[in-house]
Amino acid sequence: MRKLPCFIFAFTIMLASALTFAGCHSGAKGSDANAAETPSATVVAVARGSIVHKLNLAGQFQPYQVIDVHAKVSGYIRHIYVDIGDKVHQGQVLAILEVPELDAQLRGTGAELARSKDEITRAEHEVSRTESEHSALHNDYKRLKQASASQPGLIAEQELDDAQSKDLASEARVDAAKSALAAAKQQSEGAKADNERVGDLADYTRVTAPLDGVIIWRYADTGALIQAGTSSDTQSLPIVKLSQSTLLRLRLPVPEDAVEFIHEGATVTVNVDAIHRSFEGKVVRFTRNLNLATRTMETEIDVDNKDLSLTPGEYANTTIELERHDNVLTVPVQSVIRNGSQQSVLVVDASHHVQTRNIVTGLQGSNLIEVKSGLAEGDLVITGNQSNYQPGESVMTNLQPSTALDIDEEKSGGTK
Template identity: 70%
Template sequence: MRKQCSLMLAIGLALPAVVGVTACSSRAKNMQADAAEIPSATVAAVTRETITHTLNLAGQFQPYQVVDVHAKVSGYIKHIYVDIGDKVRQGQVLAVLEVPELDAQLKGTVAEVAHSKDEITRAQHELSRAQAEHSALHADYLRLKQASAAQPGLIAEQELDDAQSKDLAAEAQVDAAKAALAAADQQSEVAGADNERISDMNAYTRVTAPFDGVVIWRDADTGALIQAGTTSDIQTLPVVKLSQSDMLRLRLPVPEDAVQFIHEGAPVQVRVDAVGRTLTGKIVRFTRDVSLATRTMETEIDVENKDLSLAPGMYANATLELERKDNVLTVPLQAVVKNGDQASLLVVDRQNHVQPRNIQLGLQGSMLAEVTNGLNEGDRVITGGQAKYQPGETVKPLLQQVSTNDTDTEQGNGGE
């Protein structure tokens, strides 16, 4: 009887402990089930980054200036000192022409100048003689006139009239001598101008370089007859073709939709694969005119080429920076949901609840988008699978790292 009571007492004491263990196990399973039901969500923080929009274009180098060098006078090539590929300096003699008739004209003008100077000397002497004669005759007339006035009747009227006539005639001779001297001066100026003109024409027998450059073609040889390149009705042959290659123009066809971003001074990265060079330039000029045929605007970049390592005609790939936004609020593009013109996304608040948010976008890159309104720095946004989440739903955020800078590169016509 005593053994039965002890057994029943032990069973009574053990039963509550078993019930307690069972209850704890059930609560743990419920908590694990609740945790398993909370979905995870990949989120990214709203940060301030830099977004750049660039445009890649293929361009071609052109000489800064290129010109056919003609002779201004007709003649035979006496000497030619350059050939293709030669580097020349401004003012350097490229060729010398032989023009015999021009030499004769020059000698004639020199003689005419000398003759005109002699004529001036003769006219000056004639003027001096006429002035001296007039001075003597005028003095004689004045003395006779004074004597006649002092003693009337002393000097015959006829003698007085003859003296006055000679005085006036001598005065006229002085005026004529002055006119002859002026005519001689004018003739000397004409002869000097003619001599200067012929001398200038004679100087054109020496064909010189108008600027520093490279001879890219030679059209004349020694003994060839060269026509003067001053008449438009004759197809004259140039002596050489000269290219200024120490400075090149890189011409780029900018598409119509990018014209609004083109401005002088904009930086351009240039890659020349033919010589393995990368350089930095700036937009110097553009046509401000869109071609109807290609819908592009010609834009030029000046590139220094002192060592002539770049050749006109080479191709280059250029990267133009169209837009750049620094220190702006950004979100990953995959976080943005667009519905027409409206953009929205899902934000996870501090309590890990999902909240829809309408936003306004600015510049968009390849991975990031600028947010101009609707978000604050540090907000967390869901970056994928937005359709799986409901407003107010609790989620377990998984933070994703995003790029700190983003460059969106657009390929233009001919870009690689």
């Protein structure tokens, strides 16, 4: 009979323990359910970084200058000293022409120049003779005049008039001699100019290189008759074609949407696959005009080629840095929500609640976009599936690392 109260007591303790365990287990399930109901959001901290916009273009090397070397005078080629592929220097003799009639003209103008110099000498002597004669006659007239003035009637008027007439006549002969001397000098200048002209033409029988370069074509051989290349009306044959290949132009067709970023001095990275060579150049000129057929603007880079390692006509792959914004606030491109002209992001605040922030953006790269206003460094922005979140909603954050540099390389034609 004493065992029954003990049994009842033990049963009561077990029942209380079971109820307590059940209550605790129910509370744990409630906590897990609340945690499962809070959504998770992938976020990135707003950070400072650099965004670079580059353009990749294919370019072609062109000689800095290409000229046809013509003869200034007509004649037969006596000697030609160069052939295709030869490197020549400015002033180097390329060919010598034979022009027999030009030699005769040169001798004739030389003789005429010598004759004109002799005429000047004769005229100078004539001036000296007439001046001496005038001096003597003038002095005679002065003496007669003075004697007549001191003793009137001593000198006959007829004699005085004859002396005066001779004085005036001798003065006129002096003026004539001086005029003849001036004419002789002018004639001599004309003879000298004609001699120099023919001499210059004779010098043109030596055809020289007007610049440093490479002979890329030869049109004539020894004995060929060459016409003077002095008029566009005559189809004169050049002697050689000369290319200034020691300095090249690298021409790039910049597409229309990149024209506004092109400026003199812009850095260009050049890769020449044919010779496995890379180097940097600078934009030196551009046409400031779009080709209506291709909608591109020709842009040039000068490339030093003294060793002739680059060949005109070769292609090169180039990269031009169009824009670069350093130390700016950036967020991932996929974090930006666009609604017409308005742009915004979803920000998770310190209490883990979602907020909408309107922002103003700048330069956009392939992964990052510049934020000019609306965010501060360190703000957490949601980077994807923004439609799954509502302003004011509580979320758990999954922080991803930020990117510090975004280089956006655009291919020619507007494709990235």
